[in-house]
Amino acid sequence: MPDQALVQKRRWWSSRAVQGAGYATPTAVVVAVFFLAPLGLLVWMSLHEWPILRAPTFNAPDNYTAIADNQLFTDAVMFTLKYTVVTTVVLSLVALGLALLIQHSRTGVGLFRTAFFLPGAIGLAATSVLFLGFLNGRFGPVDPFLMHLGIIDEPISWVGTPNLALFSTIVLVTWRFAGFNMLILLVGLHAIPLEVYEAARVDGASGWTMLTRITLPLLRPTIALMLIISITGSLVAFDQFFIFTQGRPDNSTITVVMVIFRQAFVKHDLGGAAALSAVLLAALLVLNGFLLRLVRHREA
Numbered sequence: 001m002p003d004q005a006l007v008q009k010r011r012w013w014s015s016r017a018v019q020g021a022g023y024a025t026p027t028a029v030v031v032a033v034f035f036l037a038p039l040g041l042l043v044w045m046s047l048h049e050w051p052i053l054r055a056p057t058f059n060a061p062d063n064y065t066a067i068a069d070n071q072l073f074t075d076a077v078m079f080t081l082k083y084t085v086v087t088t089v090v091l092s093l094v095a096l097g098l099a100l101l102i103q104h105s106r107t108g109v110g111l112f113r114t115a116f117f118l119p120g121a122i123g124l125a126a127t128s129v130l131f132l133g134f135l136n137g138r139f140g141p142v143d144p145f146l147m148h149l150g151i152i153d154e155p156i157s158w159v160g161t162p163n164l165a166l167f168s169t170i171v172l173v174t175w176r177f178a179g180f181n182m183l184i185l186l187v188g189l190h191a192i193p194l195e196v197y198e199a200a201r202v203d204g205a206s207g208w209t210m211l212t213r214i215t216l217p218l219l220r221p222t223i224a225l226m227l228i229i230s231i232t233g234s235l236v237a238f239d240q241f242f243i244f245t246q247g248r249p250d251n252s253t254i255t256v257v258m259v260i261f262r263q264a265f266v267k268h269d270l271g272g273a274a275a276l277s278a279v280l281l282a283a284l285l286v287l288n289g290f291l292l293r294l295v296r297h298r299e300a
Helices: 002-013 018-047 063-069 071-101 109-121 124-134 142-148 162-190 195-202 205-217 220-235 239-245 256-265 270-300
Strands: none
Touching: 018 270, 063 205, 063 270, 071 162, 071 220, 109 162, 124 162, 142 256, 162 205, 162 220, 162 239, 220 270, 239 256, 239 270, 256 270
16 A cells, blocks of 8 residues: 555656646746735725825725826826827838848848848947937037938928927937847738748739738738737836937927836825726736737738
8 A cells, every 4th residue: 555655656756747737836836926916915005095205095095096197197198009000000001111120141141131130239228328319419420411402401300399209209219229120020921921922923923012911911810929029028028118209398298107216206206106006007908918919810
């Protein structure tokens, strides 16, 4: 009997379920410590009036009801959605064009791939500071270059109007992330069998037909992944606006995350900031769930 019990114990320890649980435990611990615990604290804080220098007091659901009266947050939501739509469209088109340009291996393609992806190795904060220097009217090189070409007559305040500030930020983000999105699309392009293109050429298909009837449909899952990353990143945009525009002019370029930052560290209202963060997180979960469901429906 003892030998039989020992054999059963060894079989239990060597079972696939137990081995799988052992492999998953470190990841589960990391997720619990660095995601679930902070998420629980976030929800708990959102139900309290939580000033930095005083003890918290329970006030649910005041922090959530106050969101409807927060005009700055409403304006930030509208601007963030506008920025997300424009940036996603521009970034996707530029990334797709670059990926198609360097899709096939030929002389010099490796150099172009490296050059297109190189801005992605620079931090977003450093990129924002770099563009801030480039567009500076006193010592930046952009205005003198445009004046030399006769495009403008005097230096431009690139963050002086809402439209110019948005345009400048979109150029910054496109330069920074186009190479990364290009790499994602390039992986999807290389996964398309060459036999499909060869059969289309035999049938006399043009380049535009192959792009619209073969490349884009087969690239749909990769495009969906790129869109999820781009949309999520745009909705939580902070660095480029905090450094580059600082919400100028007149809070016209302030994003949702910037409002959360101001609520927490300017107004010292951690409870209100936690409620805003919870609402943003819920919106991101719903949006990403919708996009994933849409992709699976299209694939089916």
